[in-house]
Amino acid sequence: MTNPGMKCSRCRRPASHRFPQHNLRLCDACLEIFTERQVERAVKKWRMLAPGQEVVAAISGGKDSLALWQILARLGYRVRAVHISLGFGEFSQASLDACRAMAQRLDAPLEVRGLEDWAGAAVGEIALANRREHCAVCGSLKRHLLNRLVFELGADTLATGHHLDDEAGRLLGNLMRRHAGYLERQWPALEGMAPPAGGGVGLARKVKPLVRLSGDEIRAYAQSQGLPAHLASCPRSKGATLTNYQDALELMEQRMPGTKRDLYFGFLRQKAGPPPPPEPGGLCRQCGGPTRQETCGACLLLRRARETAARRAGQGGAA
Amino acid sequence: MTNPGMKCSRCRRPASHRFPQHNLRLCDACLEIFTERQVERAVKKWRMLAPGQEVVAAISGGKDSLALWQILARLGYRVRAVHISLGFGEFSQASLDACRAMAQRLDAPLEVRGLEDWAGAAVGEIALANRREHCAVCGSLKRHLLNRLVFELGADTLATGHHLDDEAGRLLGNLMRRHAGYLERQWPALEGMAPPAGGGVGLARKVKPLVRLSGDEIRAYAQSQGLPAHLASCPRSKGATLTNYQDALELMEQRMPGTKRDLYFGFLRQKAGPPPPPEPGGLCRQCGGPTRQETCGACLLLRRARETAARRAGQGGAA
Secondary structure, three states: OOOOOOEOOOOOOEOOEEEHHHOEEEOHHHHHHHHHHHHHHHHHHOOOOOOOOEEEEEOOOOHHHHHHHHHHHHOOOEEEEEEEEOOOHHHHHHHHHHHHHHHHHHOOOEEEEEHHHHHOOOHHHHHHHHOOOHHHHHHHHHHHHHHHHHHHOOOOEEEOOOOHHHHHHHHHHHHHOOOHHHHHOOOOEEOOEOOOOOOOOOEOEEEOOOOOOOHHHHHHHHHHOOOOOOOOOOOOOOOOHHHHHHHHHHHHHHHOOOHHHHHHHHHHHOOOOOOOOOOOOEEOOOOOOEEOOOOOHHHHHHHHHHHHHHHHHHHHHHO | OOOOOOEOOOOOOEOOEEEHHHOEEEOHHHHHHHHHHHHHHHHHHOOOOOOOOEEEEEOOOOHHHHHHHHHHHHOOOEEEEEEEEOOOHHHHHHHHHHHHHHHHHHOOOEEEEEHHHHHOOOHHHHHHHHOOOHHHHHHHHHHHHHHHHHHHOOOOEEEOOOOHHHHHHHHHHHHHOOOHHHHHOOOOEEOOEOOOOOOOOOEOEEEOOOOOOOHHHHHHHHHHHOOOOOOOOOOOOOOOHHHHHHHHHHHHHHHOOOHHHHHHHHHHHOOOOOOOOOOOOEEOOOOOOEEOOOOOHHHHHHHHHHHHHHHHHHHHHHO
């Protein structure tokens, strides 16, 4: 994608990155400025964080979350990095190693939690017991655990490394399947709810500071900054629906540069009002977290997995 | 896409066609029944045509329009086949030959009009003079001329060979670009307007009887029926935007069979009311056809082309 005589659009020195979607060529130094400014603009535009605010960042060890961590720290936010280890063997070990290397690089603490330890079972077992897609179960449990951790750490905001490709892909899927509710709640920042008066778990604010950056921009940033990212994609995520929408968008982006930006930011521009407030509901009678059912989705997943395990153990004992 | 031991889902004889979107395998005979029934259902569901009604069919010579012609004739409609010759050299000659072969096969008359003769200039010149995309200009002029011909032939309804891939691709583009007006008017059948009291040009009803069939279904039908279709795609249509949306949809369809159907028919199902009536406007002071401007779009295109030609001739004379 680069050619030898290419010049940086900002400083006219030799450029090594090319972004057709902006008709932009950048050298490493200007890429750093460009990338970090895009984050700064997103944070400001959607009022994601107050200056110096404490924010829990979900760090998977991939390029996106490591870039998020570094940029938020450089922009002066107090980042509490949290890594949820998924228990997927070598993949998860390499992810954890990447997070630890990044913590060392930034000289910052890293909170690590094991999803299996917390859930009492492997994600695969829980998915099987619930007859649900692996990715959907993993995502649901991860979001639940991250939400709890935000309040355990005394914070109220969770930042994730979702970027333009993620959001535009999700938007395409929601548009094509006419998910009006998801469309209404698709924003780069969503407000949360404070924990109930007696203490416990609220609903964390969710912010996506990388939303103005595409995957290729973040990849270039991560490479040129030498971030110790774990670049493999999750071995269990094959056939995830989101990937199909993202790949279709990528095809359109290659032929019509700017497609993703036009889709996502055009969608945000035409929204009638501000982001909707969280829908108030009750508290899960299992975990005390926010839910609109009696028991929250994550606790239901875990309960069914426990019931299945108990039934199997019972059958084993009777045999 | 077929394997030797495959059996027809309808009659259990050896099948030679496979459609994952319906989880269906068909032999030639059952494919014929399936295809023609899909057209029958579409015509009925969207009240496209009354039994035996006269209908002008736009016949390009490709597989879609030849299938349309044959099926409408077999279903008992009085088809007035019209071919607009575009003047694109060999491509247009082969298209015309295909239409003539089909007319012979059906022992039916064929009305042929030359777009260049009517417009007084080649499509390429008109596009250049107007600084517009070739495909957009060609489509606009073709639609205009076809509309006139419907009334010249004493009919009021125009049938075209647009199928599911066309409509789903156009829908995807309209959804992604938030074209609310186009979305509102995207229906398999749209009402027209009678010619003004003094005679002249009205707005033809537009119907798309192939809308329940995908491109691969029509291709299989055309092949197994031995329709004399001209299979090349237009040499001037490279880079047409619709193709990008269709290719992206095809990618999703391959991975998630049924994507096109779910998109298009889901969209039609959630429409609040019936198809909107035509928006009343005035008459073009150039051609007397319906328009909401003083001069209709096609006449404007032609006028600018004439002006450019006159300017060039003037410069040539002065030199």
